[in-house]
Amino acid sequence: MGKSKRNSPKPDSNRAQRLAQRRAAQEQTSAAVTRPFEGLAAECDLVALREFVPSATATLKLVPGVAAQREVTLATVLPGAVAALVRAGDEPVGFVGTQMQFRGADPSADIAAAILWTQSAEPGESLNSADAADGGPRLVDVIDPGADLELTVHQDFDWWVPEGVTPDPQVAATIEQAKQAIMPSARLDLGPDSVGAAWWVDAGEKAHVRWVRPEDEDALMLALARVHATGGLHMGEGSRFAGSFRTHGLLVPVFDLDPELHPTEWEAPAREFGARLAGALASDEPMTSEERRSRDGLRSRQVTLR
Template sequence: MAKKTRNRAGAAGAATGENPRRPCPCGSGKRYKACHGAGDDVIVTRPFAGLAAEPDLVAMREFLPSAVAPLPLREASPVPVTLATVLPGASAALVRPDGEILLGMQVQTRSGDLSADLARALRWAREAEPGSALPVVGPGVGGAEPIRLQDVLDADASLELTLHPDFGWWVAGSDDGAEPAPEVAATLERANAVIMPTEPVVAEGVRAAYWVDTGTKAHLRWVRPEPEDQLMAALARLQARGELALTEDTRYAGAFRAHGLLVPVWDLDRELHVKEWAAPVAAFAARLEAALAGLADEPLTDAERRARDALAGKQVTLR
């Protein structure tokens, strides 16, 4: 049997799923149905490629604590379908008594393709009885026919995220306003105790940027959709110009890679309200867009290349 290769460029350029003979996004060179769609354990490094909602999905998977969003399906659903950061018991999916479907992002997985896991969980939920929950998703769940999120989502739609300060929505509307059972209340209390306050930075030209209070520091975490090489070159150009900080009192802390995207992080002043960061973040967004646009015409200078190398030392990779 030929040895599989993991081609990151192939993963980043995966097809959106309209062609049944599309190549597998893992980069093996095989058709998806004959590779990862058949239960292969190859890791898909950029599972949400081709979707406008990609930055939102990465944020929900990696660091948003309590958030929900209607899933923008290609075809209308007879029941509401809601994407959630985490569900009770870290379930992959659950069906409320009224039929509403909830899909969890922060779950244990048995495959290397998060996109396929979400699509499988959705297909399972559509056939499940009200009140059912799916603890773990993976190959074999929801039928044998391969499916990915790109097959069912509106590729051009972003997510309309709602962030919550706690997990009260876990039980909201499920028991006609009745108090949750003691064990449910205890689970909620434990979950609420570990939430880090998180709010979106709302500003023109800014998307998927979040203020996070860790208890000792405040950060801006910003999921960027650009290819890593382009983004790092633009950040290096700003660093060489002394324009990488959001304000004089902020510090660029580094970046982490998550599911094929880069997430730059800044240390912020905890005393300032999230709304006070809107203007500095919007101004930085404009500088970054200009730097990105200029890359095609002006190669990096020696100083900018040194800045890029220094910034690369501040990166970590998350699965």
């Protein structure tokens, strides 16, 4: 007798479809680009916009050779979490979202494909999924890799509708619902010599700073351990180190903060912490036993975002 086929699902059965979907998801995860925005000056801000900033926009500087028929604005999320849309007007503007409903294995390629789509799409059209082609352009090929993002941080989603236009009731209700759920946020201004992107957010009972850092993860973890061992892993009174998470190939230290203070009041303490961390990064001294214990403890409080 042959082997039982009890565990082999029929090709068009529901179980077969679920297994195929699971395999496709696993293949996509394994093919995912570890550090999609590497090589871009705006890498840390792009990671922040993609992962946790609620509402922000920035006009992109496209590279020569891209058919720049219209201006392109990068945004955190667009209505319906579409990949892109072209807003009608005397001078149509393309909008591209970083937080898309349908995500591919390479966010950089997705955003690049959406940018190129805006250059030929008709005003009023929207793109649900970027569908980046294998081997196609990535963001580093489409925008100026040396340019920082000139960000505008919003505390609502009123920018979804052009100025002077009254939205229909359904759109107005959607904007109001999104506005009720948004958490106030701000990008800390730490000066021209600052490293990475430090973002403040008010989560209600407490506020946070999430500081996206560009350094090698092991080097940064060692530096954090050195600072922790000397009692300097904080942003001053009313703050504490909460842990860190890894996303898009970068490590993001997180600090809990007193929510009563305005975000600008955390800028000086953040600069002081940044100086302590820079000193630790520059050290090549052998690790002490206390620093090793600190590193092990910090790693136990680290998570990875997919």
